[in-house]
Structures are given as structure tokens and as C-alpha cells.
Amino acid sequence: MLDPILIVDESRLVREAIAKILLSCGVNKSAIACIENMDDAFEFAQFSPISLLICSDSYSDRNPRDFREQLVGILTTKALPLLILSQRTLDESKVPATPSFKVVQNNSISLYKPFKRQHVISALFALTQYDKFTPIVSNTTPEKIIINEAKITKPSILVVDDESSNIDVAAGNLRQYYQVIAAKSGEHALKIINNGKQKIELVLLDIMMPEMDGYQVCSMLKKNPKTTNIPIIFLSAKSEVADMKYGFELGAVDYITKPLNGDLLRARVATHMRLQQQNTALAEQVMMLQENAKLQEDIEKITQHDLKGPLNNILFETYRLTDKAAANSINKAVNNVVDMINNSLNLYKIEQDIYQLTPQRINLNQMINDAINAVSRVSKEKSLNITLTGFEQTQYIYAEPLLCLSIFNNLIKNAVEASQNSDSIMLSLAYEKGYVTFQVINNGVIPKALRATLFNKYTSSNHQTGTGLGTYSAKLMTEVQHGEIYFDIINEQQTLFVVKLPSA
Template identity: 30%
Template structure:
């Protein structure tokens, strides 16, 4: 530890110096303020013992100058002073002193105060070093995160581009296949050939739906589809979805029931995205229902002003793996492969996320599946 002793009296310097050297401390000295300032510019000190009453530049002025210099502004300063009046003591602290010792000083008191300031100085330096290390680590981590984010964005773009290409590559042969199957429908076929044709049509429809769903999910995840928000009538949303699925509803003789409160419910959202939500949920219900089953569409305004749209049925309900999967943000790949319903429900959840809402799936106690779509109500 290096200590600078500043006093115009060589005798005082000698006494203080001998006392500190006994503690294995390194000592430098100056007999005036100018020399003290010069030494602090050339060397590093851990503590300064500064006499107040010196000719020319007194200790107060030296302290002021030390505190305005970046090289010395944090060095602890103990005033050595014969002035014991409160005004002088307060003045010393105001201009930057850390402590003071009155003359004539007691050697034990001086050493105790020196030790205290050196320990505090050491702790401050350690803290400064820790802060510098922390700032360095934060800067390094920030760079790592920025690089990782750039890589993630590139991967997201690659995924989006890949799915777009896959969708395009699927659509072209699918359109051809669909055209051929339509032509074959008007051609005399054996029962076995009719079965093959029906299998091809079902597989083509499944592939087309998978392609559309994958593109929708990618678009929602990457921000490629921003919602166009308008005030929408819930009854019209229900009626449009049911109308678009009328063929599938009629083929399985499905009963549809729409239940609305007397008061008209207006929903603030993207009409196209909400339409897709409802169609996905109704289609899923139809697929699981036996012939003659029922799909129920209901809407209600909750006490907290949120709007709840729910689609339910009297079918077998959700399988356990689907209920488990949608406790997560995104279904696992295995579940997606096993169940197209998981992929479509992922799309619904992402659409609700875009609207700042939420999706909840459950099985009714008396049988059947139920999906709740919760939208924020107007303020």
C-alpha cells in the first residue's frame, strides 16, 4: 500500500512516516500542495494524509484539485488538522475528505483511521474490478445473444422459405392429381377402382390441408401475417364458418347449434384469421363425430369483459396426448406426425396469440370436446 503524506513541517512528516513504516506501508511525502498534485499525477496512491494549514495552497484547495482530477478523485484523504471547530470539519468533508485526525494526533488513533480507509479503499477497488468484469461479461454475453439472435432469424427465414418451397412443390402435383381424380369420377370404374380413387382423393385433401396449415403456422410464427383488426359481429362469424362447411356437415348429417345472448356481441379482430380458427375447430369436431353428431357454437361476455367463443361437440373428446401437448407452447414433432389435429390446434393457438387472447381445450364431463377462445374485451 502506497501512502502520500503532505505537510509543510518536515518533523511531522518524519513522525508520521516512521509510524507508518512500522506497519510495512510505503511512504512518499510532499511539503507543499503543488508537489503533492505533481506526485499524484505521476504515481498511484492508496491513501493521502493531508495537512490543512500550509502556506500558499492550503489543504482544502489541494483536496478540491485532487477531487477534480480523474486520476486522484477516488483516493481516500485524511486531513491532519489543528482546526477542531465544526465549521472546518464540515468544510473538509464537503470538499471531499474521507476522515480527519486532529493535531497533535494519537498514534493509535491515526493508525486505526489509516487502516480503516485502506480497507475501504481496497474493498472499493475490488468492487470496481468486479463491476468491470461484470460489464465485460455482460458485453460479451450481449454480443453472443445478438449473434445467436441473428442465427435464429436466419434459421427462421430458412424454415419459412423451406416450407414455402415445400408447399409450392406439393401444390403443383396435388393440383394435377386433383384434376385427374375429377376426370376419373366421370369414367366408368370397377368397385375396386372406385375405392382406390376415393383413397387418392382423401390423401390429396390431407396433403393439401397439411401444406396450408404448415404455411399458416410459419407465417404466424415469423410475423409474416399481421392481423387487420376490425369490429366484427360474432353471429356472422359463426354463420359464415358453418356455411363454408355445409357440404361436410350434410354428408355426415351433423347437427349444428348456435347459441348467442340477446345482446349482440362485437369482437375486435381479424375476420379472416378468426374465420380460419372456427373452420379448423368445426372441421376437427366433424371428423371425430359419428354420423348425426352435434357441433355447438356459443358466445358469451364474461364478467371481466372478455369475450368467450367456444366450439364443443358430443363426440369422443380429446385424446390424452392432445390434452397433454397443449399444456406446452408448441406440440412435439412426434405428436404432430401422429395427429393432424395437433397441428391445426397449434395454428389456432398462434392466431389467438396474435389477437392477445388465449385458447383452452378440455373434455366435457358428460362427453365431447370443448375449445374456448378468449378474446380481450373493449375498454
């Protein structure tokens, strides 16, 4: 099985065409990574192995072989096969049906346009000797992967200037990489952008124009929610700091002074186009995360509904039992499970800071006794001695029963599971300055490696297995109720957990 095959090319159509060839050879879709630029590809390589690099030579800042050497520097592999997608085009009549590839310059091959399927596969086999790329000999003309450059959509840039010569200079420097649209007035520019026929991804805007100047155009674009995110670069002979400052205050992303320098113009435009694409991708990712969060909540609700059905049946059947003590015990345990199911969604809402707290007056003594009863079987099996201090006086807290039940059940259950046979567990209650403090002390200590992250998500304390959500959820549920939870190690022999909640 191949590690991810990395395809790096500015053209989406080229990337898709090469990926289709790989898929047709039986390469798993999850083993193909398509990336537009070298910087993003380099970042990808820092977190994923790569077995084969397919890279275009169209990038001006680095050539594919130098880029391959950079990747080898961070990968565990010493050799990384490289297939170079050359921008050079060979005469179609001179392209052989079955080419003979020569591996040159340290395990790399250059492949020239037009990219034919059979040629791509042959080159890949020559590089990797991988069975999936074994060339198929056929008398028929091999299928050609046609990349119609005219159909490749280039990003659209609007150049706004009342002087045709300035538009010509800007267009001449950018036309190779972008679709350049011209407007000779502010009114015309707004009309082009607002009609929606062209998706304008960046505006080069002159300031000094009759009737409506560039500042006015920029202001109107930024006030419109549909156009506010379009990057605007001012082009002007005005080079005073005050002019530039005003332009940035209106929302421009950059300022280039005339006469235009072609290299500077291309570099600035490329930078802001890349930033815009990254912002767009980030916005799409945020939207996807929001949709996933909504889906998670929906799944939680469905799960709750499906689990509650059989639990409700158990509750109904307990009334048929003749042993009323056993029936009451089962009834109470099942109700606790139902409460925990409800809490799973509550925990998610607390994490998202959307939980609506509805506290009430709670008898804390009774709640802790219920938590002790819940672990009574294990306590008896281990012959544990649970001592209570401060329970002679009833303490009331102002909190939510479901959240508190989860907190105290977790802490007491953890103390019982961490204790050895015949150990003692000490539980205490005390009132102090508007808060009721609960403490649990048990023998055994939390490993030093876990102490700093004990309240983090998925950190396990006393368990070798499990989700590690106990202390994490206890912290969230305590703090959302305006309380405090912490732990301490006593003489490296005992663990102390403390929970403080508002007194009622």
C-alpha cells in the same frame, strides 16, 4: 474430492505460493479459495463448505484458532483442520529437511518461515491424511517456496504536511503496513500524484500550509477525473465543526485532529484502505457485468442469425407443397417462431430498460384468433370448448405486434395446457376508459405456493418443467407497452388472467 480449501493471508504472493503447492498436488483449481482478510473469509464460509483452513497469524484482531472456531460455528462440520502460516522465521540452518510435525491444539499445525514445499505438503498430510498430500521422500533438496517480502507491493500512502515532524509521526505509525511517500507542500503533492509514477491509494493531507492549503489541494484532486476517487483524510489542529464540515463538503472521507494518536491513525487508515479496495473491486465487477451483458447480446444476435437460416429454408420449401392450406399453416407457424426468436433479444432489452417501443394499430381480435389456432391441435385432442365473448365488435390496440403475439400466445397456451379433457376456456374482449381488456378463464388454479411469485423470473405455474419465463415475459412485455396484467382465483376452482392495453 475436497470441498473448497480456504487460504487466508494478507499477502497475495503468499496466497499464490500456497495455492501453487496445492495445485501441484493435484487439487482442483475450483477447490481453492484465496481471500485477503478474515471478514471476507467469514462471509465466504456462510455460502460454501470448507474442508481445510490455511490461515496466517498476522491479523491483529483475531488469531487463526479463534477464527477457526467462528467458522465451525456456521459450517456443518464439527472438525476443521487448520494450518497456521506463522510470521515467525526459523533459522534456515536449523530447518530440517524432513520435519516431524506434531498436531496440537485440536487438529492444527503451525508452519514457520521459510515455507518449503515439502514442509507444506507434509503438514497438510499430517492434518488431513489425504492421499494427494502424501510426502515424497527424495535425496534432493526440497524445492523452497520463496516469499521475498521486499517484493510484496504495499499500498502507497501520500502524507502531505509542511512540518517534517508531523510527516515522521505519520510515517512511523504506517510504514510497517504501507509504502509512505512524503510531500512538504500542496504543489509537490499534486506533482507526485499527477506524474503517475506512484499509484497513490490514499492521501493524508494537512490543512494549514503556506501558498496552497489542504482545502485547495483537495478541491483540485476532486475536480480531476483521474484523481477524484483517491480517498483524502485531513490532518489538522483545527477541530471546529465548521472546519470539519467544509472538509467533508470538499470530498474528504475523514478528519483526524492533531496531535496524532498512532492507534487511531492506523485504524482510520486501515478502514478507508479496505473501503477503497472494496470500491475498486466493485467497480471491476460492474465493468465485468457490463462486458458480460454485451457478450450476451452478441450471442443472442448470433443465435438469431443461425436459427433463422434453416427456418427461412422451410419457408422457401413451403411454396413447393401442393396442399396450399398445409403450406399456409406451416408458413404461419414458422413466421411465429421467427418472431419469438426476435423477442428473445427484446426481452433482454426490456430487462435492461433500453428497449425502444414502436407501437402501431393492431387488430386484437385477429391476433387472439391466431393464438387460438396455434393451440388448435392440443385443444382438439383434449376436446376443449373455447367460448368467445365480445368478439362481435373488432377491438384495436396501440401496441407492438411481436410483443403482443408473445403475450397472448403464452396466456392461451397456458390455459390449454392447464385444462383437463372436455373443459371449457372462456375468452373475452371489452373496451373501457381508453383500454381494451382481454380476459381468459380456465378450470384449475395456480398452487398457493406460487401465487405471490408467479410473475417473478423462473417461476413455473402449470408446468413441472420449463424455464418459467412465460408469465414473467408477459408481464414485462405488457408493462413496457403501458399496459397492465394480473390474475385472480375464482372460488378456488378457476384461474382468471387479465391483460389491459391502450386502445387505438
